[in-house]
Amino acid sequence: MTATTSSCSCDEYAATSVGRRGLLRGAALLGAVSTFGTTVVTTSQGTAWGAPASSVIVVLSMRGAADGLSLVVPHGDPTYYAARPRIAVPAASLLAKDAMFGLHPALAPLVPLWNAGKLAAVHATGLPVANRSHFAAMEEVEDADPGSSARVGWLNRLLGADALTSPVQGLAVGSAAAPASFVGTQPVMTMPDLATVTVAGGDPANPQDARLRSLRTMWGSSATAMGSGVRTSLAGSAALKQATAQPDRSASYPATGLGQALSAVARTLRADIGVSLVTVDQGDWDMHTDQGTATSGRLVTNATDFAKAVAAFSADLGPVADKVTLVTISEFGRRVAENANAGTDHGWGNVMFVAGAGVKGGRYLGTWPGLQNTLDADLAVTTDYRSVLAEVVASRTTASTAAVFPGFRRERVGVMQGQ
Template sequence: MTTDEACCPEMRAMSRRGVLQGAALLGASATIGSAVVTIAGAAPAAAASTLGTGTIVVLSLRGAADGLSLVVPHGDAAYYAARPTIAIPKTSLLAADSFFGLHPKLAPLLPLWNAGTLAAVHATGLPVANRSHFAAMEQLEDADPGSAARVGWLNRMIGTDTDTSPLQGLALGSLVPTSLQGPEGALSMPSLADSLAGDPAYAPGTPRTVSLGCAWSKDSSPMATAMRSTLAATPKLATALTQPDRTSTYGGSDLGAALATVARVIKAGIGVSAVTVDQGDWDMHTDLGTLTKGRMLANAGDLATAIAAFFADLGTLASNVTLVTISEFGRRVAENSNAGLDHGWGNVMFVAGAGVKGGKYYGTWPGLTNSLDADLTVTTDYRSVLAEIVAARTTASTATVFPGFSPTTVGVMRTA
């Protein structure tokens, strides 16, 4: 039997053109059955990992979260003067010290805070303000200002590893974000159920997988390499489906469902080193709200509930996982006429899990100005926080991951 004959009968119904719906600039996207799979880069067979056994989870708060609501600087009088209707009273704050306190809806995170595995770093962000959502997020995720190469910082991180499996980098969503794009393999999926691993028709040895393998076997294009890599990774990813699904404990949000999937993948022990997850709807120009109503209540509550459930779900494996939150920029200090906040600059980052020196607020406070156009000034480049996590949790060189950048000491991670 020839190779072409082996690809039948499925080839009559599934041409390469019919199966694949599009390609990213530096990767390949496929719609196969009900699954949407994206591979960034082209990964050959994997070798033993040298990056370590831990996992870094990057949780992007898309839309520009208001860090001054999440971690309130109650010690700065300009905060209350600038927000006559949406400021959070000092008496309602959680884990308050002499200057900062947590939004009340972050209560599910208090056990992590009190256990010393959750910290906040304030006045973080890009070194130069960029108030365009898409441009700022791309700049954050690329983390290599001035470079023409479209390679994200997480792709550079996993590129230092000898393990070149596409499962080294995993994005929960339909596309690989900028942070994972580049020459190293990375997989994206909306959920385990929507991945090839979740569809019995694409199990190893089925007519469809045989047909797809044949269809792409003689093609040397990046798309073909990505398809072969996806098919090779699917049996390994399928082991995550054998892990208990505790989505019901995550609060019912999309973020909770995504982090529940991440927990199953980590518990499967398949060697994932970098994971990206998104939470949206932080662009609160209107109706940010108070402690009794508004959009901040729901988003902050979902964030805290999902993160707390994630670490509880991991159990003892939580000692191998570090989670960091990031947002493209913060919001203005002063509220606008719609009880919301317009685009600003500085923000807060949460760091949780393995290696974190928690129960503390970090960063250099620049002081606030009570005017409509005032921003929270960035005093800590966000890359300094990420570099500290990379240095503490992996064997990757921070000089490679963040080219041309000299980090300042934040102190949020244990070094030994």
Template sequence: MTALPPTGAGGPCGCPEYAALSRRGFLRGLGTTGLAWSVGSAVVSTAGPVAAASSPDGAAPGSVLVVLSLRGAADGLSLVVPHGDPAYYAARPSIAVPAERLLARDGFFGLHPALAPLLPLWQAGRLATVHAAGLPVVNRSHFAAMEAIEDADPGSPERVGWLNRLLGELPGSSPLQGLAAGGAAVPTSLFGPEPVMGFRSLESAGIAGNDKWDPAGARVRSLERMWGASGTPMGRAFRSAMQAVGDLEPARRQPDRRTSYPDDDLGGALASVARTLRGDVGVSLVSVDHGDWDMHTDVGTLERGRMRREADSLARSIAAFFEDLGPLADRVTLVTISEFGRRVAENSDRGLDHGWGTVMMLAGAGVRGGYHGTWPGLRSSADADLGVTTDYRSVLAEVVAARTDASPAVVFPGFRRERVGAMLGQ
């Protein structure tokens, strides 16, 4: 492998590409999915028939998959520490996590101490990690790597994400089946012909103008008359949007347990997702973004710093989410994914530059707990990467096979998955 130069450039991120990512990705989505229409704070992509929740064989009826994207390239070597590999400590004299402080430690791996809120899931056998996972080819561009991971169909000229392909394999009739929560833009994974919805929060999803200044609902009635019989893409978008907003009402009636989550964007997004799922409105696929993991500087220590902050938010939010779900947790599987990992060696700013392999985490229904994956070994040189021994699609395909009745071969075209063993029955 040819070593590439470090990508860091000071500041909290150091990547102008990453800073501009959200807006650019949204604009690209508008141009490639037919239409993504914003009505109030709701975003609905409408370019084909509506689908709804799946009832797969071997999984609880109404199984739900939540994909949590760790934006900015999360350092898997900090989250799940290979304390048994001496190169880890040689490469990180300032930021390595001491072996004696690790949680759920076995002879080789251990969890970052900030992940302590996830220990009940780990002890119950409902939390798994897959290390050295990622794209099969090195890609150090945030934007290009996110596109590749979320399309999951290398070489295809079509702009259809893997979650949208999965959506097309599930039967049903709810416009809320595919949901992007916590942001204004629908991610690449949900782009495609199947309609999906996105909202920043459950409370903010609504029709613009349908507020206290329009108590008689004149705005909604006017929109219904204007677009009710239109066969245009815009007409279909408005009808889907209005139906989706109306179908969210049972979720809005659910208790709001936001105060049990961290007071940040991820906590708010997962609180809205849990409340929506408890409302039983037909959601089966959810995408959520989290944080800024692009840590070229100041990764920090166990007590403070960016890694501690992001890992703490991640762990407390996931733990609160499964607690909030109650009995519904037996139907929900959550998987984390990041566009790539970080270099093995720390840089001169006590940060980490763009790397390759990282760790994926799985929690909830159908998960076979423990550490999974094939360890490639580390080198401590400045340009060394954690290699990829598990294609990320093998992990996702295993989840699809275990928790839905969809064909992984359709969701991941041309890909032959390898057994990972992180899901029961696989």
């Protein structure tokens, strides 16, 4: 989990965001941690690397708890408008409307994907039991193994369920620390951006580099976890350097953290170096105050960034798009009623977007529970978020969903082809 800066007044969110040092301390308990420059690899035992990935899952975390009731508006439920007299999104401005739902107008860049059947929304998703603490909810969502004392994330278990074929098969982009979903015994590469992927004092593109030769001589045959870590780091750095040979189309993305992270992801995936699981973050969704109207304000800013970045990412992938599926997640949603500060407080149910390869899109999915207009009313959860993730995993990988989500029996969502 990466540290996220929020402009809201939620002290719990700011105080409990986990920084790079804390994350690495937790990872070190599970395996060796090798750091070269700003690239970090958490490692297990040595692995042989080989073929490119046949499919890719990109998990986009909307940190701070996005307001799903604003992103996908239940305009057919009159309680929505009664509960939000100042911040409700008018039905007339919604996009891709059906009888119950419509997309926020700031999501206009995503409408072509929706119309092409490449984007779907699953509403009333979330944790099986409400948890309004950012820190605890993030941990629970990303561990996805309630009751377990093992600190292993669901994406790390997914890496373990598939045969590793690349030192960069699991890749966290946009930070020097991996999210909790990647923490575990399987090797994971993290990078703030492609430009910072380096072995300090060495040139991964030059196999004759003296520093790299020294590292290979020292650790090349070591059976220790550190030896495995060094070898993985060297191989991963060299693999990611291949991505810099791909055209840089970052100018077509928003000049934001999310936009530039997704640009780096697309550039890396076009290099086809074996990446199969990717995480990126978008922060600042914790809008207790001044959430804004349908045309301006903090939510419009974030939603516009999200929509433009994902649309640019889809276009940038080119032929690789046929094997890339993107899914969004947030730790929880927001309350039904707006608060006295024209914002929304911590809630429960939310919306998840699924886009790209294998998606049965152009549809709103999930069971709508109806809304109540009381001070503490939540959007109830009718679809466990793990059912959405498990359907993506079952559709796009050969892994057992039982291994990835222990003890969980998924329900059919219908968002992915063949599921």
